[in-house]
Amino acid sequence: MLNKSEYMGGENFDLRDILIRGRKMNLKKKTEFFDSFIDELLSKKQMLHLRVISSPADREVKVVDSYTGEVRSMLMFGSNNYLGLANHPYIKEFVCRMIQKYGAGIGGPPLLNGYTALHHELEERLAHLKGAEDVLIFSSGYGANVGLVSALMNNEDLVVYDSYSHASFHDGIKMSGAQAVHFSHNDVELLEQTLDRTSSMNFKDRFVGVEGVYSMDGDIAPLDLIVPICKKNNAILILDDAHGTGVMGRKGSGTAEHFGVESEVDITMGTFSKTFAVTGGFVAASKSIINYLRFFARSYMFSASLPPTVVASVLAALDVMDKEPELVNRLNDNIKYTAQCLTQLGFPANSLTPIFPLRVPVNMNIRDASFEFHQKGIFINSIEYPAVPKSQQRFRISIMATHTKEDIDRLMEAITEIWKNNEPEQEKKTEEVKVYFNNKKVLFN
Numbered sequence: 001m002l003n004k005s006e007y008m009g010g011e012n013f014d015l016r017d018i019l020i021r022g023r024k025m026n027l028k029k030k031t032e033f034f035d036s037f038i039d040e041l042l043s044k045k046q047m048l049h050l051r052v053i054s055s056p057a058d059r060e061v062k063v064v065d066s067y068t069g070e071v072r073s074m075l076m077f078g079s080n081n082y083l084g085l086a087n088h089p090y091i092k093e094f095v096c097r098m099i100q101k102y103g104a105g106i107g108g109p110p111l112l113n114g115y116t117a118l119h120h121e122l123e124e125r126l127a128h129l130k131g132a133e134d135v136l137i138f139s140s141g142y143g144a145n146v147g148l149v150s151a152l153m154n155n156e157d158l159v160v161y162d163s164y165s166h167a168s169f170h171d172g173i174k175m176s177g178a179q180a181v182h183f184s185h186n187d188v189e190l191l192e193q194t195l196d197r198t199s200s201m202n203f204k205d206r207f208v209g210v211e212g213v214y215s216m217d218g219d220i221a222p223l224d225l226i227v228p229i230c231k232k233n234n235a236i237l238i239l240d241d242a243h244g245t246g247v248m249g250r251k252g253s254g255t256a257e258h259f260g261v262e263s264e265v266d267i268t269m270g271t272f273s274k275t276f277a278v279t280g281g282f283v284a285a286s287k288s289i290i291n292y293l294r295f296f297a298r299s300y301m302f303s304a305s306l307p308p309t310v311v312a313s314v315l316a317a318l319d320v321m322d323k324e325p326e327l328v329n330r331l332n333d334n335i336k337y338t339a340q341c342l343t344q345l346g347f348p349a350n351s352l353t354p355i356f357p358l359r360v361p362v363n364m365n366i367r368d369a370s371f372e373f374h375q376k377g378i379f380i381n382s383i384e385y386p387a388v389p390k391s392q393q394r395f396r397i398s399i400m401a402t403h404t405k406e407d408i409d410r411l412m413e414a415i416t417e418i419w420k421n422n423e424p425e426q427e428k429k430t431e432e433v434k435v436y437f438n439n440k441k442v443l444f445n
């Protein structure tokens, strides 16, 4: 057991503290230390990780309350299931048919016995979606980034990447040993300067890494500016379009389509865990890059293939995207409505992507506010330090095509009440602020 001096938990204590202090502890101490951290979260009802969902992933989900054991209906605003495909009847029926034909699993990696006709068909369909020569499928988006980056780069190369890039991109860089420089988020000028300054250094290749839609802020990379900078500097552009695929562009083919630069991005990575609502990842590029990755991306070579059920699910999702373009339209309507409501409440909001960050004032307790959302039947993800800097802690709202306007209204009412309840003293405004939502005044002084 830990004594009091060894445990210095508290509400401002977080996972990074555990990592730092844990470095000096052996495994037994470290895990006990972590247990006491979790126990404290549980006792304060601040533990909302691992909530058990006992229904299909839809706009409304059944959640088992870990404190009372009661099963409650909650509105889901925390899922990347942007088009609502996770519970689509056509997809479920197609997967059932394919499980009869191909069975439940495959039991091997793609280069050996793990490559079915379904895998082959999906690679062709995704290449078509992305306007690329070829595609290869990984068993996760994480594996796709790590495999791609560590296979293509080494210590003779330079990678210049946006500072908001996903952990999987960072991990890939570490594994590759490439020289790496990041630039401030979406600072295109800094990207250009960095490429300019490194042009005479003897790197074998220079890569640029950006995301189409950034997962924490929901803003987009200005590819219309980034593509010409890469071309001018002879740099290879890698686009992580995990959140843009299926959502951005007229056909939902992604952020490059949104900017009309589909044929000019060298390498695009995507996942099946967002719009396609299952799991897996892919890389789209020239035939020779894909061939190379098949034999040198270790997370592809040394990891078993996705089961045919998951592949079938993505294939069926592509059918739905073709046959029901109104889903993207409905999502866009909901995005616009949410942006309008948040702006009325005084939050900055973009109206292009389904991700809305709800910045939490520095002295508002994000864990208490999280529990209030939970109590009000709103399932929303909180993004805490160290995932983001302390000053940027936020709730992340994820909007889906299947949400109704009434769902979004309920979310706004919850936000209004929680902000009113938790507004820190010194941040209270002295003047009355008139904010109207559905003709009701919702924010007071």
Ligand SMILES: Cc1ncc(COP(=O)(O)O)c(C=O)c1O
Residues within 6 Å of the ligand: 140, 141, 142, 143, 145, 166, 168, 211, 215, 240, 242, 243, 271, 272, 273, 279, 280, 281
């Ligand atoms: C931008 C980005 N890239 C990669 C990934 C990894 O994808 P997956 O969760 O499918 O492994 C994620 C997932 O959160 C992501 O947001």
